Amino acid sequence: MKSYEQIFLANREWSQSKLIKDPNYFKRLSLNQSPQYLWIGCSDSRVPANEVTGTGAGELFVHRNIANQVFSTDKNFMSVLKYAVDYLKVEHIVICGHYGCGGVKAAMSDLQDEHITPWINGIKKTAECNKDTLNQIKDETTKINSMIEINVIEQVDRLYNNPIVRAAWARGHHLHIHGWIFDLETGELSTLKEVNPDELPLDIYNNQETLVN
Ligand SMILES: [Zn+2]
Known part of the structure; x- marks a missing residue:
């Protein structure tokens, strides 16, 4: 067969x-569907969103790409985010990276590929901004895993400044952002960063002019 x-x-x-x-x-x-979560994960076959979260059909709205990145210039991502936040009214956005991520590894290598290299260029820039911290780590695997964590935090920060997310908060939408990491060796998820809507600066709720493009 x-x-x-x-x-x-x-x-x-x-x-x-x-x-x-x-x-x-x-x-x-x-x-119909009424998921509470938008899951933004890596395309890696070893991190199946429903399986690692113990959720079933209808519980996660899913967007995956190489190295779980979010760009406000990415129409695919922005349409997923818009639909999840404005139409499905999810209450949680999860950015989930994973140790051993091939996309982050590639960004820290000399790989030249006409399609992959431009996609991971943002990670190269983030690694450059964090080179002082990263260069202090001698073990290569530990260094890559540290960059994988930095990448998750960077994506949470981008979501925090995303116009769709800011507009939702300004309307009073109770939207959490979670930055999580999945450990391929243990199968466990952990939290790296959270944005709790109860702890946002008041001007985010009250002032539409704080929108960042
Ligand atoms: Zn990956």
Whole structure:
């Protein structure tokens, strides 16, 4: 049997197992979605969003790319963010990086690729800004993992300044931002940085003019 044929068999087993527990499972799921979380993760095959969070269908709205990056110039990302925040009204945005990230590793190497290199250029710039800290770390794996953490924090900071997020806060939308890291060796998630909407400067709630583009 071909490997992709195995996937269809596994799919039928999965759908049947859901129906045995709840005959209306798919009917109900097909009606609408109301996830509480927008998950922004790396495309890495070892960090499946639903599996590592123990969530099921309908619980995470997902955007993934190489090295879990957010750019306000990325139409794909911005449309996902807009839909999640303004239409689905999620209450949590998770940026999840992972140790051993190949995208961050590539950004710290001399890789030249017409498509990948421009995408990871922002990480190269962040590494340059943090070179004094990074150069103090002698072990290469530890240095890369440190940059992986810095990259997650950088993306949280970008989200904090994102116009869609700022507009949501200005409207009083109770939106949390979480910067998380997944450890491939232990399977555990940990928090690196959080933005709690209860602790924002008051002008973010009151002044639309604080919007940053
Ligand atoms: Zn990765």
